[in-house]
Amino acid sequence: MNTESRPRGYLRRVIGSLRGTLSLGWIALVVIGSFLAPWLAPHDPLEQDIDHAYAMPSGTYWAGTDSLGRDILSRIMHGGSVSLLGAGEALLVAVAIGVPLGMLAGYRGGVVDAVLSRIAEVVMSLPVIVILLAVVAVYGRAFTITMGALGVILSASFIRLARATTEGKRNELYVDAARVSGLGHLRIAVRHVLPNITAPLLIQSTLALSSALLIQAGLGFLGLGPEPPAPSWGSGIADAAKYVNRDGWLMVPTGAVLILTVLAFNSLGDALRDATAHAAPSVERRRRVTSSGGTRSDPGHLLDVDGLRVEYPGRRIIDEVTLHVEAGEVLALVGESGSGKTQTAFSILGLLAPGGRITAGGIHFDGSDLLALPDKKLAALRGTRMAYIPQEPMSNLDPCFTIGSQMIEPLVVNLRIGRAEARRRALALLARVGINEPERVFRSYPHEISGGMAQRVLIARAVSCEPSLLIADEPTTALDVTVQAEVLDLLRDLQRERRMGIILVTHDFGVVADIADRVAVMRNGRLVEEGPVGEIFASPSHPYTKMLLDSSLEGREPRKELRHV
Numbered sequence: 001m002n003t004e005s006r007p008r009g010y011l012r013r014v015i016g017s018l019r020g021t022l023s024l025g026w027i028a029l030v031v032i033g034s035f036l037a038p039w040l041a042p043h044d045p046l047e048q049d050i051d052h053a054y055a056m057p058s059g060t061y062w063a064g065t066d067s068l069g070r071d072i073l074s075r076i077m078h079g080g081s082v083s084l085l086g087a088g089e090a091l092l093v094a095v096a097i098g099v100p101l102g103m104l105a106g107y108r109g110g111v112v113d114a115v116l117s118r119i120a121e122v123v124m125s126l127p128v129i130v131i132l133l134a135v136v137a138v139y140g141r142a143f144t145i146t147m148g149a150l151g152v153i154l155s156a157s158f159i160r161l162a163r164a165t166t167e168g169k170r171n172e173l174y175v176d177a178a179r180v181s182g183l184g185h186l187r188i189a190v191r192h193v194l195p196n197i198t199a200p201l202l203i204q205s206t207l208a209l210s211s212a213l214l215i216q217a218g219l220g221f222l223g224l225g226p227e228p229p230a231p232s233w234g235s236g237i238a239d240a241a242k243y244v245n246r247d248g249w250l251m252v253p254t255g256a257v258l259i260l261t262v263l264a265f266n267s268l269g270d271a272l273r274d275a276t277a278h279a280a281p282s283v284e285r286r287r288r289v290t291s292s293g294g295t296r297s298d299p300g301h302l303l304d305v306d307g308l309r310v311e312y313p314g315r316r317i318i319d320e321v322t323l324h325v326e327a328g329e330v331l332a333l334v335g336e337s338g339s340g341k342t343q344t345a346f347s348i349l350g351l352l353a354p355g356g357r358i359t360a361g362g363i364h365f366d367g368s369d370l371l372a373l374p375d376k377k378l379a380a381l382r383g384t385r386m387a388y389i390p391q392e393p394m395s396n397l398d399p400c401f402t403i404g405s406q407m408i409e410p411l412v413v414n415l416r417i418g419r420a421e422a423r424r425r426a427l428a429l430l431a432r433v434g435i436n437e438p439e440r441v442f443r444s445y446p447h448e449i450s451g452g453m454a455q456r457v458l459i460a461r462a463v464s465c466e467p468s469l470l471i472a473d474e475p476t477t478a479l480d481v482t483v484q485a486e487v488l489d490l491l492r493d494l495q496r497e498r499r500m501g502i503i504l505v506t507h508d509f510g511v512v513a514d515i516a517d518r519v520a521v522m523r524n525g526r527l528v529e530e531g532p533v534g535e536i537f538a539s540p541s542h543p544y545t546k547m548l549l550d551s552s553l554e555g556r557e558p559r560k561e562l563r564h565v
């Protein structure tokens, strides 16, 4: 999703399209005409002028009169507010029930999802008019109750939509990033998932409004709308239908307003959909931990991974991986693409993809058995003591929020400091990671900054809560060469300054030589060699390491600080 998917961006696109302008214009006209009817309507909607019954449009009666000589235009205007309020009530109920339940189903998955999805399917299969007739039979012509019931029925489509869109967003990298920053599920759902599913929900709302108007008109037509003689669009059509053989015109004004309004809502939905069609495709995703197994941990180590095994259904992707990181040291995790580096990192962070399970081994961090920690405690650790810098900076920033707000959020939540203090720290951090105009970047949205700057922002955010372990997953891959060197320098400086342990996931031995103290080489999910960088560079013992070294450094100039060779 890009910035244009933010509400302001949408609105501009919608208003900019002919379809959007026409439909919004018509809806505005109907809303103003209806709600200001007591002042704007030319006649009293109940006033009868029998001498002029069935009058055609004229200077006195602009849309003609009905069978009792009442002004049709005034009745349409007064009836409009009843119809629109009824449709609005149904929409409100549908959204209030459907969106939270749908988000819950999409976010939690599993049994919760299965149960809520089945309920939604059952409700969607119910015949709406029959249910509403039953409601009217029980409660009488209580319009508010009938529209509330309609809202409950319409909520099923919101459950389905919110579920599907939340499920899609749940695995977005910026949602993972929020999780890594230690934010709780509710906060992530409200702050990071909801704004990103607003567009499809808005489109669905326009469709729900048009359905509600039609269903309501249908009820009015059956004589089950508001009590006569109060005007409503449905009763206007029912009256017209009674006398259609005598005067066909009667049907035209009310029918036209109803049809145009329904079309306008549908067309507004189309304009919104067109406006969202430009949104960039989402960048997928990953992870989450499940199983555990008690194992060894060395009290001198910041992190101990012992005999780690990770499986996805039908597939073992990590096996017997044992490694450790000491405080203040940089461990490079190297290997070809698919060798299991990222999955090892995600196992430590507790962020394996759905279906991924740790089936053997153990992970201890600073004395805590991570596999035995409840989700909440692990989330709290992730935000504060362990941090993560992702490979793709842009997709790890939520396009809906400014950089500042995304920097402040973990600080406020994890360190429980005030927003003003968080702002001060965030600005200082932005300056620390080499951003020249911290104030401007702070106010910018992600699309307004470069990839290199975005990576600096993510580094600043990762170190903001002073973690003792930082996992950086190919932090320079998405950047161009000059920026890569600067970002590596920055990481090295921060690491020394704060004595952080770092796991640097990379496939680049140039990067390893530049920054790492020790290196662990992975192949096909297993560790083939591990040791101090100097030793591995000088005499790799495994042929795979030698091959990687040769292919990685072949034809390259050493980077400016190839310390360990």
Ligand SMILES: Nc1ncnc2c1ncn2[C@@H]1O[C@H](COP(=O)(O)OP(=O)(O)OP(=O)(O)O)[C@@H](O)[C@H]1O
Binding pocket: 286, 287, 312, 315, 317, 335, 336, 337, 338, 339, 340, 341, 342, 343, 344, 353, 354, 356, 507
């Ligand atoms: N969600 C998943 N379900 C099943 N297998 C997966 C999943 N995610 C990753 N894998 C598999 O796990 C193996 C290790 O992947 P991983 O991403 O850890 O490799 P990597 O060494 O980090 O590679 P890269 O440098 O390309 O990111 C790969 O074979 C990959 O196909």
